[in-house]
Amino acid sequence: MKAIRYHEVGEVDVLMFEDVPTPEIGDDEVLVRVRAASLNHLDLRLRAGKSPRPVELPHIGGVDAAGDVEEVGKNVTDIVPGTRVVIDPTVKTPKGPSVMGVNFHGGFAEYVRVPASNVVPIPDDVSYDDACTLPVCYVTASYGLFDRGGLQKGETVLVHAAESGTGSAAVQMARERGAHVIATAGSDEKLEKVKEIGAEATINYNTSDFAEEVKKITDGKGVDLIFDQVGASAWENNLKSLKTKGRILLVGVVGGGQTTFNFGPIIMRDLSVLGVTVFNAPRTNLINAINMVSLNRLKPVIDKKLPLSEAAEAQKMLEDRSQFGKVILNP
Secondary structure, three states: OEEEEEOOOOOHHHOEEEEOOOOOOOOOEEEEEEEEEEOOHHHHHHHHOOOOOOOOOOEOOOOEEEEEEEEEOOOOOOOOOOOEEEEOOEEOOOOOOEEEOOOEOOOOEOEEEEEHHHEEEOOOOOOHHHHOOHHHHHHHHHHHHHHHOOOOOOOEEEEOOOOEHHHHHHHHHHHHHOOEEEEEEOOHHHHHHHHHOOOOEEEEOOOOOHHHHHHHHOOOOOEEEEEEOOOHHHHHHHHHHEEEEEEEEEOOOOOOOOOOOOOHHHHHOOOEEEEOOHHHOOHHHHHHHHHHHHOOOOOOOEEEEEEHHHHHHHHHHHHHOOOOEEEEEEO
16 A cells, blocks of 8 residues: 655655555454545654654554545454544553554555544545544544533633634634634734634734733633643733633643743632643544534535645645645545
8 A cells, every 4th residue: 555654753855655565454453445634733743753752663644534444353343344434543542542643553544454443433424534634623622622621602712823723623613602712823814714714803923912902802801711722932921811710721832832930820810721632532522523514513624635645745734834724635
């Protein structure tokens, strides 16, 4: 089969489109013919050697994938060949979660083997392209906003980096729940697109102090919840943007993973800081996302679809932050 594999960590030029053996499945596994795989920044960090989760080389990345079950192991009775599926990338083990595309080979290939318990059927009206956007971005948004953050109808949420796959998912899911959404992005062009998917107010973080803009938009009240993929560089302004008893969801650290701060405002204003790790999310979040797409209550935002052989170009798009929403590879 063809796959995107790297033998050393580095820039996008380490990605090789090459022939590799088709995986042989175990008794409790299935072989999936990959029809679509979506990119995440985790894939880039792993390839660059910048993730705390080092991979064994050579490695095939790809955390998110959807396709058709091609073959099933002899102990598998509830899934049959031909079933359309999306893969839940989190494999539960006694030592904690292992992750497809991290701890074992992923979906940037024509075929991938996974435990049978990790394939989730998708209805015919959900495309492979839409399905493969859901496991990381839409599950992160759902798990973060609702399970961890307790977002309620009528509350106001600030979504940072709303042009990203996870950010655009959070905007849609928050609006679908009946919340008011303020979104940040790095260009006015992207902010216009963010409005089209549900943001009521937008802020260009490259030209404005977002804390000051939040005060103007909310008449000085602040927001109930912040969905933050940025981290350290947004920390001080995040605290300024929250109401008393507000909550911050720490989803990512693209703006730095360490900072210093005064505990006083958190204590005196009853603020909550909550970590969000998608690989701890219950399977129900993925199933609910599939159902919402099937019911046309969600529409995944896909910027570009490329053949598997152009994986380097696809990853460069994410590195340059030139995309709006998700980038898809089709083997």
